Amino acid sequence: MGLAAVGLLYLIALLAPVLAPYDPAAQLDLVAGRLLPASLAHPLGTDALSRDLLSRLLFGARLSLSIAALAVVVAVTVGTAVGLAAGLAGGVVDAALMRSVDAALAIPRVFLLIVILALWEHGGIAALVLVLGLTGWFGTSRLVRAEVQSLKQRDFVLAARALGLPAWRIALRHILPNATAPIIVSATLGVGNTILIEAALSFLGIGVRPPMPSWGNMIADGQAFLATAPWQAIVPGAAVVLTVMTFSVLGEALRETIDPRTR
Amino acid sequence: MAAFLARRLGAAVLVAFGVATITFLLIHLAPGSPLAGSGENPYVSAEAIAQMRRNFALDRPIHIQYVRYLTNLLRGDWGLSFTMHRPVLDAFRDALPNTLLLAAAALLVDFLLGVTVGTLQGMRPGSRFDRVCSAVTLTLYSVPTFWLGLMLVLVFGQELGWLPVSGVVDPALYHARDILGKLWDRAAHLILPALTLGLIGAAATARYQRAAVLEVIRQDFIRTARAKGLSERAVAVHALRNAVLPTITLFGLSLPVLLSGAVLVETVFAWPGMGRLAFEAIQRRDYPVVTGAATLVALAVVAGNFVADVLTRIADPRTREAQ
Amino acid sequence: MKPLLAVRDLTTEFAMPGGLVARAVDGVSLDLYPGETLALVGESGSGKTTLALSLLRLIPEPPGRIDPAGRVELDGADILRWDAKALRRVRGGDLAMIFQEPGSSLNPVMTVGSQITETVRAHGQPDRRAARRRALELLADVGISDPDRRLGQYPHQLSGGMQQRVMIAMALAGNPKVLIADEPTTALDVTIQLQILDLLSDLQRRLGLAVLLITHDLGLAARVADRVAVMYAGRIAESAPAARLFDHPQHPYTEALLHAVPRIDRDVARLPVVPGQPPLATQWPTGCRFHPRCRHAWERCRGAEPSLLGTDQEHLARCWLVDEPARRAP
Numbered sequence: 001m002g003l004a005a006v007g008l009l010y011l012i013a014l015l016a017p018v019l020a021p022y023d024p025a026a027q028l029d030l031v032a033g034r035l036l037p038a039s040l041a042h043p044l045g046t047d048a049l050s051r052d053l054l055s056r057l058l059f060g061a062r063l064s065l066s067i068a069a070l071a072v073v074v075a076v077t078v079g080t081a082v083g084l085a086a087g088l089a090g091g092v093v094d095a096a097l098m099r100s101v102d103a104a105l106a107i108p109r110v111f112l113l114i115v116i117l118a119l120w121e122h123g124g125i126a127a128l129v130l131v132l133g134l135t136g137w138f139g140t141s142r143l144v145r146a147e148v149q150s151l152k153q154r155d156f157v158l159a160a161r162a163l164g165l166p167a168w169r170i171a172l173r174h175i176l177p178n179a180t181a182p183i184i185v186s187a188t189l190g191v192g193n194t195i196l197i198e199a200a201l202s203f204l205g206i207g208v209r210p211p212m213p214s215w216g217n218m219i220a221d222g223q224a225f226l227a228t229a230p231w232q233a234i235v236p237g238a239a240v241v242l243t244v245m246t247f248s249v250l251g252e253a254l255r256e257t258i259d260p261r262t263r
Numbered sequence: 264m265a266a267f268l269a270r271r272l273g274a275a276v277l278v279a280f281g282v283a284t285i286t287f288l289l290i291h292l293a294p295g296s297p298l299a300g301s302g303e304n305p306y307v308s309a310e311a312i313a314q315m316r317r318n319f320a321l322d323r324p325i326h327i328q329y330v331r332y333l334t335n336l337l338r339g340d341w342g343l344s345f346t347m348h349r350p351v352l353d354a355f356r357d358a359l360p361n362t363l364l365l366a367a368a369a370l371l372v373d374f375l376l377g378v379t380v381g382t383l384q385g386m387r388p389g390s391r392f393d394r395v396c397s398a399v400t401l402t403l404y405s406v407p408t409f410w411l412g413l414m415l416v417l418v419f420g421q422e423l424g425w426l427p428v429s430g431v432v433d434p435a436l437y438h439a440r441d442i443l444g445k446l447w448d449r450a451a452h453l454i455l456p457a458l459t460l461g462l463i464g465a466a467a468t469a470r471y472q473r474a475a476v477l478e479v480i481r482q483d484f485i486r487t488a489r490a491k492g493l494s495e496r497a498v499a500v501h502a503l504r505n506a507v508l509p510t511i512t513l514f515g516l517s518l519p520v521l522l523s524g525a526v527l528v529e530t531v532f533a534w535p536g537m538g539r540l541a542f543e544a545i546q547r548r549d550y551p552v553v554t555g556a557a558t559l560v561a562l563a564v565v566a567g568n569f570v571a572d573v574l575t576r577i578a579d580p581r582t583r584e585a586q
Numbered sequence: 587m588k589p590l591l592a593v594r595d596l597t598t599e600f601a602m603p604g605g606l607v608a609r610a611v612d613g614v615s616l617d618l619y620p621g622e623t624l625a626l627v628g629e630s631g632s633g634k635t636t637l638a639l640s641l642l643r644l645i646p647e648p649p650g651r652i653d654p655a656g657r658v659e660l661d662g663a664d665i666l667r668w669d670a671k672a673l674r675r676v677r678g679g680d681l682a683m684i685f686q687e688p689g690s691s692l693n694p695v696m697t698v699g700s701q702i703t704e705t706v707r708a709h710g711q712p713d714r715r716a717a718r719r720r721a722l723e724l725l726a727d728v729g730i731s732d733p734d735r736r737l738g739q740y741p742h743q744l745s746g747g748m749q750q751r752v753m754i755a756m757a758l759a760g761n762p763k764v765l766i767a768d769e770p771t772t773a774l775d776v777t778i779q780l781q782i783l784d785l786l787s788d789l790q791r792r793l794g795l796a797v798l799l800i801t802h803d804l805g806l807a808a809r810v811a812d813r814v815a816v817m818y819a820g821r822i823a824e825s826a827p828a829a830r831l832f833d834h835p836q837h838p839y840t841e842a843l844l845h846a847v848p849r850i851d852r853d854v855a856r857l858p859v860v861p862g863q864p865p866l867a868t869q870w871p872t873g874c875r876f877h878p879r880c881r882h883a884w885e886r887c888r889g890a891e892p893s894l895l896g897t898d899q900e901h902l903a904r905c906w907l908v909d910e911p912a913r914r915a916p
Binding site for chain 2: 678687694696709742760
């Protein structure tokens with residue numbers, strides 16, 4: 001069920017250009033069309049610049065979901081590579097990598113992101129994805145390393161080693177497939193978490209920057225009209241909550257079904 | 264104990280040094296200059312800009328600036344703010360108490376609520392209470408901090424009009440009030456921001472605590488406690504004394520996270536604390552303030568770890584001899 | 587003589603994932619007389635620990651469930667019908683229990699002293715000072731030297747044998763009539779095992795305790811037990827006075843177990859176990875539950891399960907061979 005919900009979310013995001021009734025950036029009627037409540041023409045009303053809220057919400061979903069998914073791909077790739085390297089190499093390499101990861105985990109991620117993103121303000125979406133991904137892999141690397149450590153002792157890996165297979169082959173063919181389940185679970189939960197962080201950054205004006213619509217900056221826009229048009233802030237926030245919850249539920253469900261350790 | 268403290272102190276210095284260094288590098292490698300705005304200003308002469316660059320030593324190579332920054336920091340000189348025209352430490356002295364107050368109140372909500380709810384859930388897994396609370400904490404866990412803040416403002420500030428929604432005190436009335444009135448004014452202003460930060464933390468804490476209790480109540484010594492004829496309450500005490508151990512670690516990690524979460528909450532509630540100060544400083548490229556704030560975050564990391572370590576040693580006798 | 591503890595038709599089930607039900611203890615009846623040691627012997631999975639936990643109603647419910655048709659009578663009163671308060675009084679009071687792993691059975695973050703005194707205080711000695719004095723006596727009783735210092739220590743600071751002594755002291759805190767000892771020496775070194783066994787026998791004599799000793803080790807049962815009950819697949823397979831059981835086992839399972847007892851003249855300790863796998867509690871074999879592993883089994887064993895049979899009430903075996911001795915395979 002969680003899978004279906006996430007699929008639906010991505011379908012909506014993918015079809016945003018088809019589903020959206022208007023161009024999300026079009027300022028339709030700056031004189032009479034500002035902060036309109038919900039109506040047939042505008043199912044969720046319009047914002048202060050008379051842009052259609054539903055269209056912006058849909059395009060925001062497209063952006064938020066893609067950013068989070070891509071950032072997690074980056075994070076999982078880097079984290080898996082580092083975790084594999086540390087777990088297989090052992091010794092000094094392992095110690096050095098893991099101590100660095102410990103140190104990096106000690107710095108609050110949101111603080112780090114704010115500093116980086118506020119300073120490099122012209123990076124655009126690609127930079128945002130990269131920065132989110134590169135600050136998000138520490139947990140994954142630990143997880144993968146722990147898996148490798150325990151798998152290394154298992155018979156089939158020992159057998160592969162006894163056959164004289166090269167280390168990278170053992171890693172890719174024998175260890176990685178067995179470590180996929182926990183990686184997928186943590187990645188799923190990671191997408192939800194990344195959406196939350198991206199929303200926070202966009203709210204502060206340093207994530208997705210206007211005029212591109214994202215749920216975070218839509219909430220920031222709505223903040224000013226909390227008294228007169230509260231739905232401006234309520235609707236995109238509710239979208240974030242539902243989306244993140246969907247990923248949490250899916251992650252938990254996956255943990256119970258595919259992660260052998262919880263059985 | 265002395266060896267333990269010495270080792271912790273050593274680690275603390277290393278972490279603080281590391282964070283200060285990373286921040287320093289990030290800031291100085293970033294494009295843009297703190298004086299870029301002044302350069303476009305026709306009323307500021309090129310000479311004045313050059314003078315400022317000299318004053319702030321921005322004309323020196325980066326490694327000289329770095330060494331200078333560190334030595335000054337060690338001497339207790341955190342530098343002068345570029346934009347506020349006052350010592351960094353002065354600015355911090357105004358803002359830090361507000362943030363600490365907010366963080367302390369949030370921590371209280373976070374752990375009081377989180378530990379209680381999580382424990383009750385863990386003691387009766389699968390019960391109606393457990394299922395309802397799991398749903399609530401899962402939802403809260405998915406709520407962006409700043410949005411929860413806005414919703415609280417909307418409900419309690421605007422619709423119900425019960426609580427003030429911005430600032431630390433009421434600027435118009437505060438000074439006219441007596442002691443009790445002033446205290447209430449402060450408390451009333453604190454409630455919503457502290458709830459915003461605390462509730463979301465409590466959701467995470469409750470989930471954590473629930474898992475910890477579930478893990479503990481399966482243990483043999485819980486069966487022993489029942490076999491001895493202890494009441495369920497006494498059994499719960501046995502469980503709790505073990506289940507707090509992982510939560511203490513979480514507590515230590517929460518301090519720096521709360522401080523960075525404060526950036527968002529302080530923005531929503533116009534709370535004049537470190538979060539806003541630091542965020543504005545970053546946007547204005549006010550290097551001394553930013554590096555100073557980073558150093559504070561590093562100190563918070565260190566302090567959080569230290570507090571967690573000490574609490575763990577108190578709560579878990581097994582860690583005491585492990586020298 | 588009237589039994590102190592009389593178990594009748596005790597059945598304990600567990601709901602397993604997939605709707606399966608594991609009937610770990612299936613209609614067991616037992617008597618424990620004052621001052622005797624009864625050894626309950628069986629392989630792991632035979633249901634002996636579940637039985638012990640059921641006596642104190644320590645089975646987690648759910649997934650566990652004790653069939654209300656059974657009875658556990660202590661001095662004639664049925665524990666299974668008691669409310670929570672009365673149950674608490676009997677647990678650690680008349681009926682005390684010690685466990686297999688003393689290391690994990692003691693709370694790691696509480697001192698030995700507080701764990702003993704809280705038991706003393708839960709059973710009729712609420713005064714803090716008096717409870718502490720009683721804890722000191724108890725520690726001395728179980729042979730712990732320097733009890734004053736030990737009271738302030740934590741479990742991890744004690745050796746395994748010492749931890750089990752603390753568990754025993756705690757069990758004695760409520761002046762029990764019955765001590766249930768679930769594999770009390772399995773987790774300990776051999777020399778310590780003997781010390782703990784001696785301590786248990788000594789205490790039993792001094793305090794007139796009735797002991798239900800649960801073990802997989804027939805050698806241990808032979809050493810201390812007055813009577814032995816062998817458990818297999820959730821049922822009592824054979825019960826007899828210790829000497830008779832060891833000299834003339836009636837049930838083929840008991841025979842097999844006796845062959846599996848490690849001997850000094852054999853190098854491989856415990857290796858020649860009973861051939862075949864113990865059955866699963868979710869699907870006990872039909873007919874005699876031992877027949878798939880029994881070298882004597884014939885049609886009757888596959889078709890119907892024997893009840894406990896015997897020529898006198900002291901020695902009973904759940905085996906058709908009692909009925910038809912001629913069927914015994916050579």
